[in-house]
Amino acid sequence: MVGKTRSTERADYGPGQAAARAGLSLGEWRRAVRSGLIRHADVDGTRWSAAAVERARASRASIRTGLQVLAAPEYRWGQAPAHLLTRAQLAETGPDRPVPLRPGGPIRGVVRFRRDRDRLYLYDVREAVPKREPTAAQKAAAERRRLAARTCAGCGKVAGDRSELSRTKRLCPTCVAQSWTRKFAADRQDAAAWAREVLDDPATVFLDTETTDLCGYLVEISVTDRRGRVLLDTVVDPRAEIDPGAQAVHGIGAADLVGAPVYADLAARLWEVLRGRRVVIYNAEFDTAVLRREVVRAAAELGPRPRDLVERYWLPLERSARWECAMEWYAQWYGEWDHYHRDYTWQPLGGGHRALGDCRAVRERLVEMAAALSPAGSADQGQPVLAGLDA
Ligand SMILES: [Zn+2]
Numbered sequence: 116m117v118g119k120t121r122s123t124e125r126a127d128y129g130p131g132q133a134a135a136r137a138g139l140s141l142g143e144w145r146r147a148v149r150s151g152l153i154r155h156a157d158v159d160g161t162r163w164s165a166a167a168v169e170r171a172r173a174s175r176a177s178i179r180t181g182l183q184v185l186a187a188p189e190y191r192w193g194q195a196p197a198h199l200l201t202r203a204q205l206a207e208t209g210p211d212r213p214v215p216l217r218p219g220g221p222i223r224g225v226v227r228f229r230r231d232r233d234r235l236y237l238y239d240v241r242e243a244v245p246k247r248e249p250t251a252a253q254k255a256a257a258e259r260r261r262l263a264a265r266t267c268a269g270c271g272k273v274a275g276d277r278s279e280l281s282r283t284k285r286l287c288p289t290c291v292a293q294s295w296t297r298k299f300a301a302d303r304q305d306a307a308a309w310a311r312e313v314l315d316d317p318a319t320v321f322l323d324t325e326t327t328d329l330c331g332y333l334v335e336i337s338v339t340d341r342r343g344r345v346l347l348d349t350v351v352d353p354r355a356e357i358d359p360g361a362q363a364v365h366g367i368g369a370a371d372l373v374g375a376p377v378y379a380d381l382a383a384r385l386w387e388v389l390r391g392r393r394v395v396i397y398n399a400e401f402d403t404a405v406l407r408r409e410v411v412r413a414a415a416e417l418g419p420r421p422r423d424l425v426e427r428y429w430l431p432l433e434r435s436a437r438w439e440c441a442m443e444w445y446a447q448w449y450g451e452w453d454h455y456h457r458d459y460t461w462q463p464l465g466g467g468h469r470a471l472g473d474c475r476a477v478r479e480r481l482v483e484m485a486a487a488l489s490p491a492g493s494a495d496q497g498q499p500v501l502a503g504l505d506a
Pocket residue numbers: 267268269270271272286287288289290
């Protein structure tokens with residue numbers, strides 16, 4: 116079926132011709148076809164196209180290896196007969212083998228590891244032949260490779276041993292330390308630049324919430340502008356129990372919430388304040404989740420619960436503002452690197468855990484960050500440090 120529709124791949128060759136053209140014996144060809152090492156798309160199962168033969172010719176070395184592997188018995192490591200050795204073992208000299216050897220016959224055994232992802236081939240030592248001396252050019256090339264392997268890619272200094280260099284980038288300890296120092300300096304400058312930009316942006320507002328518990332509802336919400344002026348600051352009746360642990364943190368209890376508005380009373384004012392703004396939050400994921408929970412609960416109470424509450428009610432609000440997490444930037448600016456997690460360690464805000472105080476604390480952190488910004492163009496601290504990140 117396939118052959119008839121593919122006029123470009125006419126099946127021209129029978130097994131004898133195909134084997135000869137591919138540089139294999141007829142026996143090898145037949146065994147390779149039987150074991151699937153050579154595949155063909157042809158008319159009736161016994162003829163091959165020129166393209167199929169060409170593919171077999173190009174891979175005849177690996178076809179031969181494949182056939183040897185199929186024919187060889189399998190052994191567990193350490194259980195093979197003593198006369199079967201790996202290529203590396205053959206090359207080792209010893210009291211009974213004065214010269215290094217190489218395989219002189221086919222693969223005589225296979226050891227498989229890790230579910231066949233790794234294999235070792237074993238050769239018969241009695242078939243082995245002396246290993247050829249490498250030529251002068253080969254020796255010189257090998258020496259160059261060994262030298263390159265222990266040369267620092269950063270400063271070009273040659274180490275005594277390649278294990279003294281870092282594994283992935285091949286850097287000496289001095290260069291590794293320097294590249295970390297450069298990375299930390301560049302990251303700190305990036306964070307400082309971000310803080311400067313946020314503080315200069317008239318669209319910036321700071322938001323913070325206190326909640327009934329970690330996955331809970333609002334008990335307090337504050338929003339300030341970029342200069343710390345209050346745009347919204349109110350306790351909120353969560354219509355839910357306040358977890359004692361949460362109350363121990365923010366200190367807001369049921370008595371503080373008498374006469375407080377519920378979220379629905381605040382919603383219009385809140386989103387008026389946030390719409391179109393750049394909302395900077397310490398741990399933005401936490402506070403946006405609180406807002407989403409409130410929006411979804413309020414929407415669900417409007418009437419019969421539609422299935423797409425989040426899409427219909429939350430997403431338009433979420434998209435009406437830009438949300439940015441100050442915690443991640445502050446961690447980067449603070450610079451406590453966690454080698455295990457390969458990231459900067461989050462730092463506590465130190466704001467006192469009331470919404471307005473925390474909004475102002477975030478702003479203070481950003482002022483602190485921006486103050487560390489090197490003046491642009493400064494010779495040793497500004498651009499060159501940032502440029503170093505690319506290296
Ligand atoms: Zn170096």
